[in-house]
Amino acid sequence: MKKMIAAVLLLATITVNAQSDKFAAGMKKNLEQMGAAKTTADFQAAASAFERIGDAEKTQWLPYYYAAMCLTIPAWADGNVDKDANADKIKGFCAKAEAAATTNEDKAEIEAVKNMAATQQMMVDPQSRWMSYGKEAGDALTKGMQLDPNNPRVYYLQGMSLFNTPEQFGGGKDKAKPLFEKAVELYKAAKPKPFYPDWGQKETEQKLAECNQ
């Protein structure tokens, strides 16, 4: 009997480990694919690979988070991406990630991605879209800060928003600087878990240096 219990326990442990090994291996492979991606098509392929992990696991928010990130990153530079359609997909992944996320800290990370998607939509036609997508982008950061006041990325993104806004419109280096400083401080204190988002520190330090020039 004891042997049997032991065998069942062993089996269970192995299955669980195998399952999480499979997840870890899949994530690792996809993160490498994402890191190596150069073109929009590469990123889209990585996004769909993350989506497949998300769909298979159902309880993990990170695959969907990275799927959303994979669509966000190339859209900054690629003028051929239909920003509205792309943002709809990003927001779709964000919604799935939110459904799986359990902590406020995780949800704050997702708000950062939502901010970027809305910002990309706003930039299509800032004059007429400022009122709608500009507000949506700002609201995402506000919510992100409320969920996790220690998330460095939301401060970095808020800083970027001000950095890219002309001084006459209430932005500029001086306004952005305290946000970058706060973000750097938080980056230094942060101890991200495996596979958790850790991007943005280098960019923040670079922008802070530009503010100090």
Place this chain on the structure above:
Amino acid sequence: MLMSCTMVAIYGLAQVTISGKVKDNRGRGIIGASVSLKDSYDGGITDSAGHFKFVTTEKGNFVIIISEVGYVEYTQTINIDKEPVVLEVSLKEKLDELKAVTVTAGAFEAGDKKRAATVLSSIDVATTAGSNADITAALKTLPGAQQVGEQEGLFVRGGTGYETKQYIDGTVVNNPYYSSVPDIATRGRFSPFLFKGTVFSTGGYSALYGEALSSAVILESIDLPERTAANASISPLLAGAGIQTLAKNKKSSWGANYSYLNLVAYFNIVPQLVDYYKMPEFHNADFNYRIKTKSGGMIKYYTTFSYSELGLRRPDIDSTDLKDAFGLNNHNWYNNLSWRENLGKGWKMNLGAGYSTNRDDISQQLQDQQNNNVDSLPNTPWFTLKNYYIKNRQDLAQVRGVFEKKLGGISAIRFGSEYWYGYNRSEYMGYQSVVKDNLLATFAETDIYITNGLALKAGARYEYSSVIKKSNIAPRLSLAYKTSPGAQVSIAYGTFYQKPENRELIVTNNLGYTKATHYIANYQKTTNDRIFRIEAYYKKYEDLVKTYPAFNNAGSGYAKGIEFFWRDKKTFKNFDYWISYSYLDTKRDYLNYPGQLQPNFAAHHTASIVTKRFITNIKTGFNVTYTYATGRPYYDFRLNSTGKYYIADQGTTKPYNSMGFSVNYLPSLGKKDAKTFIVLFASVTNVLGANQVYGYNYSYNGQNKEPVLPPAKRFYFIGCFLSWGIDRSQDAINNNL
């Protein structure tokens, strides 16, 4: 043992290749479609030709899922064993309201919606130089409208001003303009900022709208404001203040505004051709209440009241030493109540009610050089035409209901009914006449989407008017076909009926409906920043009202033409412009015309170029509009000895030229912490001072003709608009720093 099984499952080397092609319904490869094996990590994405290929170590029965935005997801169970799997799948297009083609023939849609047909936003209206934030003036820069400056209204494709009707949230507006003054165009009563969407239809419009032969301006009022704010306007011409509140739960709002306009200071500085003995004064007050219903619908109430008075003198055309003194007092009260609701199960409801009353007290008096009244002139037949008073009252009460049912996918059927009760009383020198009308209309139409790229709209409208005791049935049909992404052709056909004007019905109600039949073909190509349109039309007029030799429906006419529109926000950075051109060939026989003639409000060629440049460094926008129209005909009709009208004199006015300029400075733009938002605005019409002649007036004996000119060459406006609102969106950020 167990370990090794698991190992094989995960790291097994027996890989199987799954490949294939994903196509759309026309056999073209779909790029970027996701292909995945359900519950596994394996899958791929299609390349630019729609091909995909991936390897899997899974074995057994798996569901393969192929998906792409805009298409219905495809699933199939496959057995993975040793052999490679090859699939060829065609995805069915998902019908999507935003992507689906819409009929653009005849319609210029303006608003903040994502729709491709959007042409102008309310900001565009406000910043169109020369328009002074008047919706009608801005719409005149679009193809189809004439540059008529001597009377209000939109003269569209050979139609008169009264052939264009305005509708707010579905209900018709009886007096959309400030009351007429002879030879001077008045403004519209409604600010562009009241509306989130505007459709300017120059023909072929839906069966939901009737009683307009030529054109429909369909205005959709805004729902809830973004925030609570107070506002004020200060200008040498006007002063105003208002408040708009948004409830804390963001479910309801109310607002009220008052403004006062007085031109005394302005006319002292800028001389006018006419002598204002009573300086124009306008009081306007409005109130709105809007509430969101539990199921996401909206109830909106809007009311506006205005009172105005003015008096002006001009030299009398029939004498050398007399003047015509014209006086006008106007009261107008407008009410609009609408209720929009989702009833569930694909049903939508739109109810509307409106009540408006308009009173004009008009006086016309001959005066001598000392401005004393001349009350008798023996042996002058035109004397009675110059000394009179008129009291007009126009009331309109109406109710309307429209129901819509989705027919699976995005096809829909819409039907409804409306009832208008019109009461029109005119008192001329104590002689009173009243026209009452009960007008009932029932209409139905259906939108059928065969695919996202092919849509058909078919409808019909039935009307019965009690004053003429006649009914009509007007069919409408339109079709749109997407030729490539962003490009489409559409065609529209429809018959349109309009009952005779009240001033004709006062004489006799033995008249029938006037009728127009529209045929329109349109091509439109749209990208995010550019729109190109070309449209050709033919319009046939029948049963127009003749007033001589008898009041009857013997009039007729036609209009045909071609129009271009191009808007581009992309080519030049921070520079937005549009160009429109209309060619119009029209003739009509109506009123006292002796036969079919090109009417005096129609020019063959009209072109506008509207430019807007916003310079962010100085937070200032510069807007220039230039409009050109070829000359319009003018006529002097006289009775000959046999009692028939003939053309005693005719000609063509000189071409019309106008360049408008406006500048808006927004010093607090972007300052989120600013408590006051300031807009400084200045504009001038007809910068170049072109001599604008709208036509000619003839003296009673036909020997004297005088040009119809605007009261001043240029109109200047300067103003400061302030608003105070509380934006709390930055609080959370500042608190955390």
